[in-house]
Amino acid sequence: MxxxxxxxxxxxxxxxxxxxxxxxxxxxxxxxxxxxxxxxxxxxxxxxxxxxxxxxxxxxxxxxxxxxxxxxxxxxxxxxxxxxxxxxxxxxxxxxxxxxxxxxxxxxxxxxxxxxxxxxxxxDPPGALLNIDNLVIDQQAQRVSFEGKSIDLSGTEYKLLHFFMTHPEKVYNREQLLDFIWGNDIYVEDRTVDSYIRRLRKNLEPYGFDRYIQTVRGSGYRFSTHFQDN
The missing domain is CATH 3.40.50.2300 (Response regulator)
Structure with a gap:
């Protein structure tokens, strides 16, 4: 599209x-x-x-x-x-x-x-499935799976992954992620984003998707299917 x-x-x-x-x-x-x-x-x-x-x-x-x-x-x-x-x-x-x-x-x-x-x-109609390389989000059920195997994520980790998968290849800094995931009405420190990124990567690592969540030095994070050596 x-x-x-x-x-x-x-x-x-x-x-x-x-x-x-x-x-x-x-x-x-x-x-x-x-x-x-x-x-x-x-x-x-x-x-x-x-x-x-x-x-x-x-x-x-x-x-x-x-x-x-x-x-x-x-x-x-x-x-x-x-x-x-x-x-x-x-x-x-x-x-x-x-x-x-x-x-x-x-x-x-x-x-x-x-x-x-x-x-x-x-x-993005309600209930639509997001699918990137067989990493699937059921938006209606708010469940994440890979090849039929459920991936257990916390509520915030799910929101973070959902945001990344609906905005692939775009770079977002910590402040933007705080606004989009936590909202303006909740005070959360910038480094909290780094903590949740690490936890999300750890939960995705067994399925090989940790590398999709990439750090862009000096800018922030992005979800990308294009990989390069650090």
């Missing part, structure tokens, strides 16, 4: 900042600065759209309505990204069909977390 995201934003500085950040997260990026260019860029078949409300030509809400009326684009997830922060504006955006609503200014990390959440809801 392609992972291209269409950014519809008339402010160039904001559009380029988002694009640069998403490119670093291994997403493909398409940019549009107004209503008509956004319509034209739909030919690139984006998998997710970040949509500003105030656009030259017509509004983001009108573009959202255009998407929902078209059978080919109606199911593309849309996140409104706008300075309009009033409660009624949020309700209007969500009622029009937006999957999420984020107000400016925003944290790029929060934006990424929202994108990942919407992406999972849209493209």
């Amino acid at each position: 392609s992972n291209n995201i269409l950014i519809v934003e008339d402010e160039r500085a904001i559009r380029e900042m988002i694009a640069l950040y998403l490119l670093k997260q291994k997403y493909d990026v398409i940019e549009a600065e107004d209503y008509q260019s956004a319509v034209n860029k739909m030919a690139s078949k984006p998998k997710l759209i970040l949509l500003d409300w105030m656009l030259p030509g017509r509004s983001g809400i009108q573009f959202l309505e255009y998407l929902k009326k078209n059978e080919e684009t109606a199911k593309i997830p849309v996140i409104m990204l706008t300075a309009r922060s009033a409660e009624e504006d949020c309700i209007t955006g969500l009622t029009a069909g937006a999957d999420d609503y984020i107000t400016k200014p925003f944290s790029p990390k929060i934006l990424l977390a929202r994108i990942e959440a919407v992406w999972r809801r849209s493209y």
Whole structure:
């Protein structure tokens, strides 16, 4: 599946900042600065759209309505990204069909977390099996197995492995993993991530999957099927 995201934003500085950040997260990026260019860029078949409300030509809400009326684009997830922060504006955006609503200014990390959440809801149906080289996660039962043999993991180890397998080949630092796995409301030290990585590797080692969880020196960790000597 392609992972291209269409950014519809008339402010160039904001559009380029988002694009640069998403490119670093291994997403493909398409940019549009107004209503008509956004319509034209739909030919690139984006998998997710970040949509500003105030656009030259017509509004983001009108573009959202255009998407929902078209059978080919109606199911593309849309996140409104706008300075309009009033409660009624949020309700209007969500009622029009937006999957999420984020107000400016925003944290790029929060934006990424929202994108990942919407992406999972849209493209990872409940109960689907994740399978990488016969390492299987049953998402509905929250069980991990290899060739039919159950692998016993703690709840946090399961969340960590599930996150890695749903985001393969991407590098995440400790802070990002803390946000995604433990959340912002719980205080956990950075080194706790290292401890759980070691425990997860130990539990996967008998099946040869410990090497899939790789340390990227100076950057963080990634789940990869590509191996290289340290």
